Amino acid sequence: MPDSDTGAPPRVVLVTAAALAVALAVAVGVFAWVKGSASPGAGPLPLVPVPAPAAASPACATLLDAAPAELTSNGTRLARRELAAPAPPSTLAWGTTDPLVLRCGLDRPPELTPSASLRLVNGVQWLQVPGEGASTWYVVDREVYAALTVPDTAGTGPLQEISDTVAAKLPARPLRFS
Template identity: 45%
Template sequence: MSSDETDDRRHPALVATAIALPVALVVGVIVAAVLATRAPEQGPVALGTVPAPDAESADCASLLGALPGEFDSFTRAALVDPAPAGAAAWQSPDVAEPVVLRCGLERPAEFDQASRLDVIDDVQWFPVSGDAQGIDATTWYAVDRPVYVAVTVPTGTGPTPLQTITAVVSQTLAAGPIDPNPIN
């Protein structure tokens, strides 16, 4: 074998390295992309305070005690202390924002005699889109119960959170007349 023939042949280790490096690079990029798009680890949910004069009422205590620990892909979340009275939240690894329930709120300012209501089962809900505030969610107010209940549902979550909570509201809080604001 002449020295010219040896120079033209590649050593098997060199060939294997030349193939393995680009493959390892591609695998590394794929793994990094998957890790970067994974849902963040879920911890306690921080909720600010809002006026909720009836949050510590017997009606709210009854409702909060009957709420489910989970539904669909959502699991009841711990709230950051100090947690507001009358509040609960659920998180899902598939949705960035939590579903939030607040009980005992004041009547929504937007709720007037001309407001559109959606009836789910036997509960009358008044929806308020978060678009005007730059929030990608809708807050639904139960307006025909002895206390106002609000459920904020992130856009694209689907109907399960509101349907599940509606069933609990229907079972724990008696229906009553609505009391909208007068039309201004």
């Protein structure tokens, strides 16, 4: 009903409309802020495929089936992460920001030479291949090659836990250089 003097809507209608507009603007702003501040690791993790000719091997199935649901990195428990489709075969990941990625059935790393420096962790021989912000550690003494990519900020826990799984599930074999 218009104001009798000016023909404008009643003051209560104007105040209510203004309050609704402000509430809507605040709601949109809060939604945008929450969505923008959501963890960058939320949702499935997209990974590029890499050559993994033995990914379908029984050894990879055994290793991935036995892999822990969580890994510990610097005292923090990292849950297993869903992979975006199409996910590379025989691949697992843990954590949200700077995830750890385990791949199985890979080609022999070209860095594996008779003079390569290897590290023995819980009975498993690993070859470290440093990268930018992360290192990829290759299991080199088993039937299949597997690799754990670990951010430089991670502790040694993930490598130790995956070593325990590898040692328990895959028998050691002599190193192969060709």
